[in-house]
Amino acid sequence: MQTLGTNHQATIKKTALAREQPEPAQVAPNQLQDQLQVNGDRLNRSLAQLAEIGKLPKGGVSRVAFTPEDVLARQLVQSWMTDAGMEVRIDAAGNIIGRYGGQSDEKGEAPALATGSHIDTVPVGGRYDGCLGVLAGIEVVKVLQEQQLRLQHPIEVIVFTDEECTVLGCKAMAGDVVSDPDYYRRRDGTPIQSCLEKVGGNWAEIETAKRFTQVAPGQWRSQIAAFVELHVEQGSVLETEGVEIGVVKGVVGQYRFVVNVTGRPNHAGTTPMNHRRDALVAAAQIVLAVNSLGVDIPGEQVATVGSLNVSPNAVNIVPGAVELTIDLRDLSQAHLEALIQKMKQDFEAIATATQTEITIRPVLHVLPTLCAPAIMDTITHICQTQGLSHSLLPSRAGHDAQEIGRFTPMGMIFVPSRTGISHAEDEYTSPEQCTQGANVLLHTFLALDKLYRP
Amino acid sequence: MQTLGTNHQATIKKTALAREQPEPAQVAPNQLQDQLQVNGDRLNRSLAQLAEIGKLPKGGVSRVAFTPEDVLARQLVQSWMTDAGMEVRIDAAGNIIGRYGGQSDEKGEAPALATGSHIDTVPVGGRYDGCLGVLAGIEVVKVLQEQQLRLQHPIEVIVFTDEECTVLGCKAMAGDVVSDPDYYRRRDGTPIQSCLEKVGGNWAEIETAKRFTQVAPGQWRSQIAAFVELHVEQGSVLETEGVEIGVVKGVVGQYRFVVNVTGRPNHAGTTPMNHRRDALVAAAQIVLAVNSLGVDIPGEQVATVGSLNVSPNAVNIVPGAVELTIDLRDLSQAHLEALIQKMKQDFEAIATATQTEITIRPVLHVLPTLCAPAIMDTITHICQTQGLSHSLLPSRAGHDAQEIGRFTPMGMIFVPSRTGISHAEDEYTSPEQCTQGANVLLHTFLALDKLYRP
Numbered sequence: 012m013q014t015l016g017t018n019h020q021a022t023i024k025k026t027a028l029a030r031e032q033p034e035p036a037q038v039a040p041n042q043l044q045d046q047l048q049v050n051g052d053r054l055n056r057s058l059a060q061l062a063e064i065g066k067l068p069k070g071g072v073s074r075v076a077f078t079p080e081d082v083l084a085r086q087l088v089q090s091w092m093t094d095a096g097m098e099v100r101i102d103a104a105g106n107i108i109g110r111y112g113g114q115s116d117e118k119g120e121a122p123a124l125a126t127g128s129h130i131d132t133v134p135v136g137g138r139y140d141g142c143l144g145v146l147a148g149i150e151v152v153k154v155l156q157e158q159q160l161r162l163q164h165p166i167e168v169i170v171f172t173d174e175e176c177t178v179l180g181c182k183a184m185a186g187d188v189v190s191d192p193d194y195y196r197r198r199d200g201t202p203i204q205s206c207l208e209k210v211g212g213n214w215a216e217i218e219t220a221k222r223f224t225q226v227a228p229g230q231w232r233s234q235i236a237a238f239v240e241l242h243v244e245q246g247s248v249l250e251t252e253g254v255e256i257g258v259v260k261g262v263v264g265q266y267r268f269v270v271n272v273t274g275r276p277n278h279a280g281t282t283p284m285n286h287r288r289d290a291l292v293a294a295a296q297i298v299l300a301v302n303s304l305g306v307d308i309p310g311e312q313v314a315t316v317g318s319l320n321v322s323p324n325a326v327n328i329v330p331g332a333v334e335l336t337i338d339l340r341d342l343s344q345a346h347l348e349a350l351i352q353k354m355k356q357d358f359e360a361i362a363t364a365t366q367t368e369i370t371i372r373p374v375l376h377v378l379p380t381l382c383a384p385a386i387m388d389t390i391t392h393i394c395q396t397q398g399l400s401h402s403l404l405p406s407r408a409g410h411d412a413q414e415i416g417r418f419t420p421m422g423m424i425f426v427p428s429r430t431g432i433s434h435a436e437d438e439y440t441s442p443e444q445c446t447q448g449a450n451v452l453l454h455t456f457l458a459l460d461k462l463y464r465p
Numbered sequence: 466m467q468t469l470g471t472n473h474q475a476t477i478k479k480t481a482l483a484r485e486q487p488e489p490a491q492v493a494p495n496q497l498q499d500q501l502q503v504n505g506d507r508l509n510r511s512l513a514q515l516a517e518i519g520k521l522p523k524g525g526v527s528r529v530a531f532t533p534e535d536v537l538a539r540q541l542v543q544s545w546m547t548d549a550g551m552e553v554r555i556d557a558a559g560n561i562i563g564r565y566g567g568q569s570d571e572k573g574e575a576p577a578l579a580t581g582s583h584i585d586t587v588p589v590g591g592r593y594d595g596c597l598g599v600l601a602g603i604e605v606v607k608v609l610q611e612q613q614l615r616l617q618h619p620i621e622v623i624v625f626t627d628e629e630c631t632v633l634g635c636k637a638m639a640g641d642v643v644s645d646p647d648y649y650r651r652r653d654g655t656p657i658q659s660c661l662e663k664v665g666g667n668w669a670e671i672e673t674a675k676r677f678t679q680v681a682p683g684q685w686r687s688q689i690a691a692f693v694e695l696h697v698e699q700g701s702v703l704e705t706e707g708v709e710i711g712v713v714k715g716v717v718g719q720y721r722f723v724v725n726v727t728g729r730p731n732h733a734g735t736t737p738m739n740h741r742r743d744a745l746v747a748a749a750q751i752v753l754a755v756n757s758l759g760v761d762i763p764g765e766q767v768a769t770v771g772s773l774n775v776s777p778n779a780v781n782i783v784p785g786a787v788e789l790t791i792d793l794r795d796l797s798q799a800h801l802e803a804l805i806q807k808m809k810q811d812f813e814a815i816a817t818a819t820q821t822e823i824t825i826r827p828v829l830h831v832l833p834t835l836c837a838p839a840i841m842d843t844i845t846h847i848c849q850t851q852g853l854s855h856s857l858l859p860s861r862a863g864h865d866a867q868e869i870g871r872f873t874p875m876g877m878i879f880v881p882s883r884t885g886i887s888h889a890e891d892e893y894t895s896p897e898q899c900t901q902g903a904n905v906l907l908h909t910f911l912a913l914d915k916l917y918r919p
Contacts, residue, residue, distance in 0.1 A: 244735065245732060245735045246732065246734075246735030246736060246737070246740075247735075247736070247740055248737060248740075251740065263734070265734070267780060277885070278699060278700065278861075278862065278885070278887065278888070279767065279769035279771050279792045279794075280700075280717070280719070280767065280792070280794055280861035280862045280863075281698065281699045281700030281701075281860075281861045281862050281885065281887070282700060282701070282767070282861075282885065283700070283702060283765070283767065283861075284756075284759040284760050284767055284768075285760075286700075286701055286702075286705065286885070289756065289769075291752055291770055291771075291773060292752060292753065292756045294749075294752075295748075295749035295750075295752035295753050295756075296749075296753065298745055298746060298748075298749035299746065299749050299750065299753075302738075302743065302746045302749075305738040306738050306739075311737070313733065313734065313736070313737065313738055314738075315733035315743075315781075315783055316745055316784075317733050317745075317775075317778070317779050317780045317781055317782050317783065317784060318775065318778045318779055318780050319745060319773070319775050319778070319784075320775075320778070321771075321772065321773050321774075324771070324772045324773070324774070325771050325772055326721060326771045326772050326790040326792055327769075327771055327792055328771050329769055329771065330770075330771060330773075336780040338733045338734070338780055338781055340734055407732075407734035407735045407736075408732065408734045408735050409734075431731070431732070431735065431736065431740070433732065433735070434732070
């Protein structure tokens with residue numbers, strides 16, 4: 012469980028602090044609340060307007076964290092939060108926290124029902140990834156404001172800082188920031204300190220961004236009663252199944268390894284087959300063994316060799332060395348560990364059979380975060396009430412919710428991504444699908460307000 | 466059988482012109498000739514002296530064809546030929562031909578018993594590859610000169626031009642030069658015309674270098690009665706077997722292919738295993754199928770995937786495309802064709818199973834050249850007479866003899882390469898092994914002089 016190298020995602024060392032789960036909520040028969048709907052036109056207009064900042068030719072967005080585009084987008088989103096009646100603050104990690112007061116929040120300190128996501132993008136990204144979750148959260152509050160409704164809980168809508176690279180915002184809330192700032196230095200060399208300054212954060216006080224405190228040995232108090240994130244799937248499971256809403260079971264844990272295979276480079280003509288120690292033949296067996304971990308073992312895990320480099324990589328030389336990467340993801344940490352055990356046994360057998368040396372170096376480990384069963388059940392119930400088709404699935408990509416779920420009950424709502432494409436200009440979710448997701452978020456909040464006592 | 470792209474080794478379109486083989490020679494019981502031995506010290510001194518030109522720190526040699534080092538080495542070798550009583554000429558392809566007259570060669574036109582190799586090297590090469598064959602040939606003539614002996618046949622010692630890159634010298638003798646000079650343009654862009662000028666050749670007259678003429682339909686007359694090349698093995702078969710002399714069965718034919726696998730790039734997290742079309746999984750199966758062609762099918766063929774490149778080659782992306790190369794060598798053209806047939810069937814099954822597209826593009830084809838059985842038997846007999854351990858093996862690297870063997874009976878003698886290393890500074894064959902090889906060459910010539918009537 013140790014991590015590892017220069018990767019930005021540090022190992023999560025503490026276990027989740029999720030409280031005991033209450034029974035699934037039954038939405039109270041309040042007719043007004045049952046009939047509430049988000050304003051789909053307004054939501055989709057705000058998505059389009061936000062996508063103008065950093066807009067790319069095909070409609071995608073380039074809005075990398077801490078760039079002028081990111082700063083401009085943050086200002087726009089803050090103004091929308093204010094318009095929706097929220098008080099807005101920025102924490103030391105640069106997270107934007109919009110808070111809409113609740114009935115049981117006289118002192119402004121009651122645990123909130125929270126939602127949110129991110130508005131930064133990869134260098135060539137889409138307009139839905141992250142943004143939908145933030146803007147749907149604001150739309151939910153806007154609807155309550157229009158109806159002059161306040162829930163028992165305060166509601167928070169959070170814009171997490173730099174989800175696409177350092178994942179710093181949500182990690183700071185979960186108390187998982189590494190103390191060495193160089194760990195978060197940007198790829199272009201900019202120190203994280205000056206990045207945070209640009210968005211109103213403060214590296215020196217980063218620990219103040221933590222959203223839970225220890226009140227007694229083994230006992231924590233969270234400022235967030237529950238967290239629900241709406242996000243595009245970024246995969247094609249929902250589209251393939253023809254389903255409108257994905258009820259997420261959890262965000263997978265992930266291992267990454269770099270594997271080095273050492274054989275002996277030799278002349279491809281003059282070296283008989285039985286004199287060879289061909290590193291690529293061994294690597295090919297590794298690729299198939301890793302694929303078999305995903306395909307042949309029951310479960311929902313995925314296993315990928317994405318990168319493979321041969322040395323010396325010449326047509327007439329028997330390969331002497333290969334370096335390749337392995338990416339392994341699953342919801343169950345125990346299952347992941349069993350897969351890795353099997354993988355290592357496979358590799359030992361391959362090394363013996365091919366007379367090569369195989370070394371495995373872990374470079375990343377992120378623990379899985381399971382969604383709270385009560386929230387999953389609530390979302391499922393909402394889908395049934397709203398007449399939306401739905402299915403359970405894991406999130407195999409990382410999300411801000413993964414960190415927040417380490418200290419408070421968490422759930423995620425997915426809407427379909429066309430052909431599963433994300434992190435690309437072609438990323439697309441229809442206006443109707445965006446609206447459906449926001450409505451499920453709205454009614455989940457109404458239900459959770461009753462489920463969790465403030 | 467077509468070739469193909471920018472590769473310097475053109476397809477051989479004509480079949481070998483080897484004459485009908487006479488019965489193996491029995492060396493005549495001439496006591497003087499039986500006792501002849503090369504001067505091993507002189508041979509090894511000349512190897513060391515030649516290695517001074519282009520010498521590298523660890524004792525290797527950098528003497529790429531047409532460089533000042535190559536020109537200087539050619540001058541030195543020519544002077545040694547003259548010292549050994551040979552007449553020296555340079556043909557239009559820049560080949561140096563030293564001729565030691567025979568008893569039955571009044572007009573100087575009798576077909577010669579020929580030997581030789583090359584003195585150019587790869588950019589970082591050894592001191593034995595090629596040079597041993599040339600200098601042993603000169604040493605053989607030197608011994609005859611000292612004993613004031615002339616064989617019935619004239620003897621030719623040939624330095625072939627640019628074996629390591631364009632293979633132009635021996636190809637010109639075999640009439641296999643492509644008419645477009647751009648085909649032989651050097652990697653640095655220098656035209657072949659100016660290269661040939663530097664070494665006394667003349668591109669405009671390249672066809673005059675051909676060493677055989679058609680005298681009637683289906684009938685050719687060769688200027689070379691037989692050709693025998695002594696060379697270091699450049700592999701580790703002899704060393705592994707503990708054998709002193711390799712009797713070469715032929716120079717293998719060779720096919721090279723570029724294979725493109727097209728799948729679909731996808732997020733390695735969000736794409737379930739059953740939604741993938743992973744090009745690297747298909748490529749891994751190809752690597753193992755190609756290796757199996759070499760390992761599991763009876764024969765002496767070798768099959769190699771030496772180069773493999775993945776796209777986009779990122780840890781978290783399911784590979785969308787792979788390009789790889791295949792190198793396939795064997796002595797039998799029919800066996801090669803059967804292997805390729807099997808390979809294509811395998812690839813079709815892989816494409817279906819992995820839902821990928823696999824295309825195969827041939828980029829090189831060289832026909833095998835078999836050694837003349839009479840010469841193989843002669844060399845074997847000499848080894849027995851000289852008390853040298855020996856074994857039959859194919860040459861899986863290309864040699865000048867491969868081209869000469871297309872129009873006249875050809876044989877090759879191998880001596881061991883330490884750990885099989887060649888084309889590197891570590892290339893090494895001991896002085897004793899060099900001397901043994903030269904003695905076998907000497908006695909092979911004495912025997913062939915009786916075997917082939919001048």
